[in-house]
Amino acid sequence: MKKISKTVNNYNDISKDIKFLSNSMVRLNILKNLYESAMNMKDINQKTKINYSAISNNIHALEINGLIYRENNRYYLSNAMRVYMGDILKLASLMVLIERLSPILHDHIVKSLPRDSIDNFHLLQDIDLIEADGLNIYKTYDVIEKAIDKSDYVNAILPFSSNNFNDGINRLLLKNKKIHLISPLDIKEILIKNLDVSNANFKIDFFDFTEFLLLCTDKNMILGFFKDDGTYDQNRLLTSANDECIKWANDLFENFKKENV
Template sequence: MTTIQTKKELNEEFKNVKYILTSSMRIKLLLAVYENSKNLEELRKELKKPSATILHGLKELENINLIKKSQKYYELTSNGYLLTTNMIKLIENWYSINRNKTFWNNHDLTDIPEEMLKNIYLLKDVEYENSTTSDLSNAFTKYIKLISKSTELQIILPIYSENHFKHMIRLLNEEKFKKIELIVSKRILKSIKQNTDLNNALLKNKKVKINCIEQDLKVFLTRSNNFMSLSLFFKDGLYDDSQILIGKDENAMKWALNLFRFFSD
């Protein structure tokens, strides 16, 4: 995707994509027959448009091999199905980004792998939490409440935070956790080893597994048995503890697991 040849090809294909996206009728027709084939009457009732308008749009899509007619029913071709699937993904990605645009706009995304950014639609149902001037610890408090109800944790920990460690150790001592898996940089691991209390409570605890990586990441991810959360760094390099995304649905959990595995494998 970085070669000159590929960029030229992408520019050419953009003309075809633009042809689809600049017509609401063409988009609606593709979405209407995405899961089931439909006849003209069904399309007219669903789209609330006259037959002539619908037939014109169908003819345009037939001409570029995205829709075909079988008997009296219209259905997607294989090309149409592939294009519509990715168009839905684009729409959901756009929705996901726009729904939490304050969070995404304010932070450094460079350490989130490209493939994960392409699948940001999986986070479309997460909730945005932020601290306020009247409650500076709101985001952190909600985070601690969530891990307190968890039994397993997978964490990409990009900061050395005694406050986070304190709660983690407390919950370990209370036998709340079955397992904790941490991904930390060499710098942070060195700091943990130099702190006798942390060294004893974490490194010598059989329930805790620590994966050490070379780089200092700018992603704070937590995935448990019942939630995921994501917080990031400002673009100036400072960690932002005032804003957090929290998800509990299957898609958000899947996204978090894939990100954790990316850095742990």
């Protein structure tokens, strides 16, 4: 009972703080800027364009609630508030990301990704959604082929065989680039027949099946999904040249290999 009572009290305290913060965009704006750096009232005014009267009133309320403190005429977030704001900003950023990527997250099989990769999906802030259109119905395939041709190494989870992809991989092998593929067993014979599997720089593993496509290179990452009906969505891809996104993709590759190969 004591444990339950403590949990309820903690919930009530947190709920009270959240309501206090969310009731005022002025407070949230001030806290967001203080999260980035300590400021005095003049700094806050110049950064937010909020008038001094509103700043003063809200600063006073934030101080009374123990969410900020003043030192040498500059305002700082309390340790608890810094944690709150970090979580709030991360959640807000994730919601924007999910909204932007909704065309590929909705009605697609995302749960096939390793759990650790899903948990870190918020790291994909600098990712772009590429969609085929009437002018170029093969746009997504072109993106993958160009990424292969320009890479110095490739780690890939390929759920299907493509002559153009196979040719690109063989060209890289002729340049002594390292390739590691993971593909489903049902296309094993096709890949062995069409790829230079004897090349010392080439490694290929097989597993039962996958419901996504992944390409990791030194320059970018590419991610594609299957639709809920079990067909691969050849019209949409997520891609990025951001280092953090590339690291996320390589971690996904390693997590998938560890769990399935």
